[in-house]
Amino acid sequence: xxxxxxxxxxxxxxxxxxxxxxxxxxxxxxxxxxxxxxxxxxxxxxxxxxxxxxxxxxxxxxxxxxxxxxxxxxxxxxxxxxxxxxxxxxxxxxxxxxxxxxxxxxxxxxxxxxxxxxxxxxxxxxxxxxxxxxxxxxxxxxxxxxxxxxxxxxxxxx
Amino acid sequence: xxxxxxxxxxxxxxxxxxxxxxxxxxxxxxxxxxxxxxxxxxxxxxxxxxxxxxxxxxxxxxxxxxxxxxxxxxxxxxxxxxxxxxxxxxxxxxxxxxxxxxxxxxxxxxxxxxxxxxxxxxxxxxxxxxxxxxxxxxxxxxxxxxxxxxxxxxxxxxxxxxxxxx
Numbered sequence: 001x002x003x004x005x006x007x008x009x010x011x012x013x014x015x016x017x018x019x020x021x022x023x024x025x026x027x028x029x030x031x032x033x034x035x036x037x038x039x040x041x042x043x044x045x046x047x048x049x050x051x052x053x054x055x056x057x058x059x060x061x062x063x064x065x066x067x068x069x070x071x072x073x074x075x076x077x078x079x080x081x082x083x084x085x086x087x088x089x090x091x092x093x094x095x096x097x098x099x100x101x102x103x104x105x106x107x108x109x110x111x112x113x114x115x116x117x118x119x120x121x122x123x124x125x126x127x128x129x130x131x132x133x134x135x136x137x138x139x140x141x142x143x144x145x146x147x148x149x150x151x152x153x154x155x156x157x158x
Numbered sequence: 159x160x161x162x163x164x165x166x167x168x169x170x171x172x173x174x175x176x177x178x179x180x181x182x183x184x185x186x187x188x189x190x191x192x193x194x195x196x197x198x199x200x201x202x203x204x205x206x207x208x209x210x211x212x213x214x215x216x217x218x219x220x221x222x223x224x225x226x227x228x229x230x231x232x233x234x235x236x237x238x239x240x241x242x243x244x245x246x247x248x249x250x251x252x253x254x255x256x257x258x259x260x261x262x263x264x265x266x267x268x269x270x271x272x273x274x275x276x277x278x279x280x281x282x283x284x285x286x287x288x289x290x291x292x293x294x295x296x297x298x299x300x301x302x303x304x305x306x307x308x309x310x311x312x313x314x315x316x317x318x319x320x321x322x323x324x
Binding site: 020024025027028032034035048049051053054056057060063120123124125126127128129130132133136137139141145146147148149152153156 | 173183263266268
């Protein structure tokens with residue numbers, strides 16, 4: 001039985017931590033690369049529909065986002081759906097409209113890829129298509145024809 | 159050293175948003191030139207599957223009400239008809255799905271309907287690819303001859319009506 005008795009004086013050896021910085025740095029670099037820093041403050045609620053045939057976006061920087069939904073701050077902005085791009089409210093038409101915004105975004109990109117830019121419409125499921133239709137018309141006017149209806153993957157629920 | 163790295167690591171951990179961009183990809187038609195009258199396209203009625211969605215999110219397909227679950231099968235029947243049934247398309251190349259929605263249709267229902275139409279095409283392409291090449295459509299290499307052939311056999315022609323002014 002004395003076989004299993006611990007020898008009083010012996011301590012368990014300390015774990016070798018010399019490789020810890022390497023691991024931490026590796027994780028750090030991973031998250032640095034994976035992080036998208038420009039996270040615009042969201043002003044509207046966008047609970048997107050769930051459908052089955054979604055496609056993933058490969059080139060994230062080639063996508064411009066338009067958010068449509070009821071404002072989160074209902075006390076100040078009311079309940080009716082609003083359009084948001086970058087981090088401010090916008091309109092369908094005019095100087096602060098969809099067309100102006102997308103054209104501006106297009107001009108920031110090099111000439112060669114402008115035709116590949118996609119506009120992602122991230123609309124709350126409760127929004128009515130009338131508003132989306134108006135946005136689509138504006139996009140057609142500036143010949144920005146690639147569109148993505150943002151949706152999450154899953155089974156379609158009735 | 160490790161402390162600073164940990165600090166940065168925690169910062170990036172907290173700020174990272176891992177959300178993936180997913181959605182239904184759609185190509186819009188070019189904006190019609192107001193000076194040019196729209197071209198008159200002779201389209202055989204049997205080749206067009208008419209899908210209407212009203213403001214109460216109800217479906218009307220070929221002038222008959224339909225449940226959403228039945229839409230994929232009906233669309234597939236339409237595009238795979240190859241001239242068999244008189245009400246459906248002559249051939250898969252000629253088949254067109256016309257989608258028309260009301261201004262009051264919800265985004266959820268519109269996206270769901272669009273999804274069912276895309277699903278019908280994906281399934282039809284997949285079945286064709288399996289019978290012809292023994293591989294699923296998704297497994298065909300991108301821009302390969304096989305993929306182009308399948309796409310040519312089942313071109314996704316989902317036409318959206320011009321919005322009507324009320």
